[in-house]
């Protein structure tokens with residue numbers, strides 16, 4: 031059996047320290063419920079002395095958690111902070127005070143302005159003082175990542191001897207390299223007497239983008255608690271992301287001799303919840319919970335994933351509550367992805383027919399970032415319309431604008447494969463285009479309806495135009511056309527309606 035790693039979630043404390051991410055008590059309770067659903071072991075609910083609101087949040091989350099999680103209040107190595115935290119945690123079933131102070135030369139000399147001896151004394155005192163209130167006391171050695179190895183051993187020895195149940199070794203500034211941070215943890219494990227009787231925790235920041243790697247190195251070298259946040263929220267560049275570190279342990283559990291009890295299927299939901307409450311959006315390429323984490327948009331990858339998912343995916347998206355892998359159709363997609371999506375939509379294309387749709391698809395995809403299902407359907411319908419065409423639109427060019435007479439030049443190809451061009455002007459670009467088409471097609475009709483709608487989303491969406499023309503005998507013919515450019519859609523729709531009218535006329539003549 032591998033070691034159980036406790037997941038200490040600090041979204042509500044360090045996560046909330048992200049500029050712009052602060053949460054009120056009700057919002058913190060909503061997040062806390064989600065953390066309980068995920069079965070985190072420890073919830074750091076706030077810094078009780080910092081404000082009445084944070085005190086209340088810690089108090090209510092302690093009540094909410096009951097026996098299901100340890101609830102932590104953070105303090106400085108200051109008696110009044112500890113008193114306030116103890117008060118907030120008075121009714122908690124599993125309370126923990128998290129106290130401590132800086133231990134690096136920078137924090138001692140420039141921030142706290144104390145000597146090493148004063149630091150050792152304060153460290154011991156804050157733990158002993160907190161122990162008056164409860165047994166479970168966690169000590170943090172702030173900025174341990176930049177501290178002297180032997181001084182850190184002395185600090186941790188003092189607090190272990192004073193009764194700390196958990197010792198937290200933070201890389202507060204995200205400065206360390208993972209292997210070096212691992213050596214630091216190993217050094218403590220070798221040199222602090224009795225450390226095997228306490229929980230060693232790691233709390234890493236992401237200033238160099240290595241917070242998850244740092245935490246995993248910590249675990250590899252002896253830590254059994256990881257402090258982390260949903261979406262990696264936290265001071266400055268954030269903390270170790272909970273979803274990343276838990277999945278890292280799941281993937282490499284044997285090598286790390288580690289497992290967690292977290293319900294990973296709640297990850298996607300937790301990510302969305304925290305993002306919507308804090309207003310901190312999640313980057314699309316964020317590991318595990320980003321919108322693109324299980325999306326494939328290039329042909330070679332799509333072909334691989336369609337043959338077997340694990341050719342390009344190490345995690346089943348369902349395991350993190352992210353549904354299914356997505357095949358995103360773009361100009362980098364190949365036949366395999368297009369065929370697959372068409373089949374999902376109920377269209378079977380093989381061989382030459384598939385090649386032709388693929389060609390149209392690429393033309394469209396070069397103009398759009400992403401080709402959606404509606405685009406594909408529209409593209410197929412457009413092809414069907416052209417198959418039975420007497421006239422086909424070859425090109426349309428418009429010139430219009432302020433102080434200009436709208437003018438259209440239209441080129442059509444007829445069934446005898448002749449290309450005919452006509453030009454006309456009108457009250458607007460569409461009117462000019464219709465008149466130019468009429469000069470070539472020369473069939474009497476009234477344009478009785480014109481409507482345009484966006485087929486998909488975004489500025490590059492296909493616009494689909496529907497028009498109705500009425501023949502002299504009162505018969506109505508509908509035409510449709512789709513393109514990114516609505517003038518082109520309009521020309522296509524009009525030519526399509528006229529083709530129908532002409533086909534109908536021919537059929538009548540043949541009867």
Ligand SMILES: CC(=O)SCCNC(=O)CCNC(=O)[C@H](O)C(C)(C)COP(=O)(O)OP(=O)(O)OC[C@H]1O[C@@H](n2cnc3c(N)ncnc32)[C@H](O)[C@@H]1OP(=O)(O)O
Nearest residue numbers: 077079080081105106107108130131132141142172202265
């Ligand atoms: C690495 C971390 O993330 S630590 C957690 C960060 N979280 C917070 O800061 C929570 C919100 N903070 C607050 O509400 C306030 O800063 C308070 C209530 C904690 C303190 O407020 P104030 O008394 O006004 O002090 P202020 O914030 O200006 O300065 C911090 C003081 O605490 C001292 N201090 C900082 N950390 C510690 C510590 N761990 N132990 C003891 N003293 C500390 C500083 O040296 C400074 O003392 P000084 O004024 O004697 O120089």
Ligand SMILES: CC(C)C(=O)C(=O)O
Nearest residue numbers: 170172173200202233
């Ligand atoms: C309070 C401590 C654990 C902290 O947030 C840090 O060192 O980054």
